[in-house]
Amino acid sequence: MAVDTADAFTAQNIVTTPPQTLSEVARATGTTFILALFVTLSGKPCAKLVPIEAVEQLQDDGVGFAGYAAGHMGQEPKDSDLVAVPDVSSFTPIPFVKPGLAIVHCDPHVEGKPWPYAPRVILKETLKKASDLGLSVNVGAEIEYFLVHRVGDGALTTADTADVSRQPCYDARDVTRMYDHLTEVSAAMNALGWGNYANDHEDGNGQFEQNFDYADAMTTADRVITARYLLSVIAEKRGMKATFMPKPFSDRTGSGMHLHLSLWNDAGSVFPDGDDPKGLGLSRTAYAFIAGILEHACALQGVIAPTVNSYKRTGATSTSSGATWSPRYATYGGNDRTHYLRVPDKNRVELRGGDGSANPYLAAATAIAAGLDGIERDLDPGTPGSGDSPSDMLPMTLLHAMDALESDPVVTGALDVAGPGVAEYFATLKREEFFAWHNTVSPWELDHYLTAF
Template identity: 75%
Template structure:
């Protein structure tokens, strides 16, 4: 635990030379300025300015006033394993002195406040999956480990060992930060890995997801590799998810476990209502937790080289069964499996929490395990249309101010049609001489 809540004191105590002042845009892009330690008091007291329109999808035009990124000292993170003397702090974007409603961290805080109004808090564990690849001058992707060619490479001890240096460096970094890394494994696709850390409150976990993606990316680059969180970089291999393990707490006590559960999953009525809310809003939720064109190559996959896609195509729930949209591994938590590596963790947790709370407030019944499975959206466009029609999930994005959901949805429509308007290899192979 930090001995002080003063950013300047922390920086001096750790002999930090530079601080990355970080925020993410709605698409999840990490934006930062490198602030020297000599200017830490200014950063602490005034924040640091950004031209929002240049930063990315953050709700600004070129004529708008600067975004001021105000550091949250509780997120201060020394990262000397990236560069000696370097630290990182997550920031809340403000404009004209007020929290900016298009800022993902600001949006998640509103969802957390909504839960707190019912004396509930959300704990989240996130599974971080990614591929380690190389890309040649023609743009062709290959697995970074050329010997990673097994038909079923998942958990292969040899594949893990060959990537030992990278995996161990990331693991040691997480543990040095007190995150509690408990497993690092080779996943189901060739070149695919997963690294896990212990659950925490929603904001802390979202910050850690962004930090870990950054760490994995730069540490992979130092070894001449590309780490990609793209949901489906290879058409014939398992996609990359970002599974969220969720539980609600009240007064420091878990609300999900119930040994008397007649459905035999060990869950309380409140937990079932939370599941009911997520399932009720699953189609709209996909626009937030699977927010790219490529996401639907993952959820729409029929098969992979290993024999399973490990991604849900329907919005159902059940026990310890990884084919479900919501898996219940035990009575302590539920696992949402619809999200992927392109998801913005702040938005994903805000939308999921809001959907689940709608179930709690309205006592929604998800039905019996395995029953009533709704088809998930087939494309990003379908998901965005579902988002526009769903006042609860769109309301989660608009919680800090109106217009965010429409702005996000329009950006995603443009993304879909930009892809749709691009002529690809599949079309050339199919149509060039077909007529």
């Protein structure tokens, strides 16, 4: 729940510098080892640790992975290696994790061509489509997470045992007890130039959010992956686990990954319009973008809320604090956090349906594709604040979301933008995930059925 300001998405000054090679930038920053990193479709970060002595080889040839072993990357054991090709613009020194360590985000290739199942490749192709329309996309991301311990029987407990109040959101005492963790993360973000501007306790006991400035869509997606990595390793140093699981506790608010989206052209932001008859200060283009996301919301949920657990967040009826903060209907409105799409000011729209399990590259790619479809078709989202009818309801389970995804040519087209078969592969994986959960007997079933008959 970041504090909003009306000028949060105004234009930034851009400093241009001569391009450097990976070798030059690594040596200039005193790097001794590089994590050459990519993520799978399910969001797992995969990396090889490359010494500075081999940086030229990484730069020129990339580094190879057995794609099937890495996870959900559309490969079988017999397939050729994935070769992770570094994007030097993403180079990120992280000496606060280990002295001399850096991350570089990579684009997986197979046999010399970008691999269509690679999330970063998918987002790149989507951004090219936006560019063809004369548009660029800026994205801000809100990363919510819990700090927990996992005890001997597998149960989760709040890492801070004193964090027990019914409404802990923004509690200064809870923030202060986690001061060392929060300030270390904040200092790391600012050292990287991300512009950390707020660190707060969220709505659930043990839940936090640490905000950083928006950037272009690719940079923000890279930063989400880096931030999750940093949060995890910094928490581990203090004996805690940072979890981005959407709903780790039945009675607490879930963790979202809200995306703030804005469109730009050579003249600046295309969202504001002072003559807006709908009253939100938005342009016709902005409303069409909103309408596209709303029209494809059910299919979009399969990507931005991609786990069984996701639907325990969006389907929650109550929490100990009194609100779920999770949308159940595909609606939009002004500065109102009950909507799927919130318009906090005239410069952006906030997509609130995504959660902590979302792959940021896929989430951004599909949301952008849905919005661009609205622009190309000049759709109208209707009156702000209307909706909440059964036809606007979001999918109740991951299985329902996959049904919606497979029937939506825009969202499947966004996943298949770099090559065919990705959407079908993704939907199959998610259906298998649903049925693996469905086939597992849970404590709830034992409690309700063991002696009921």
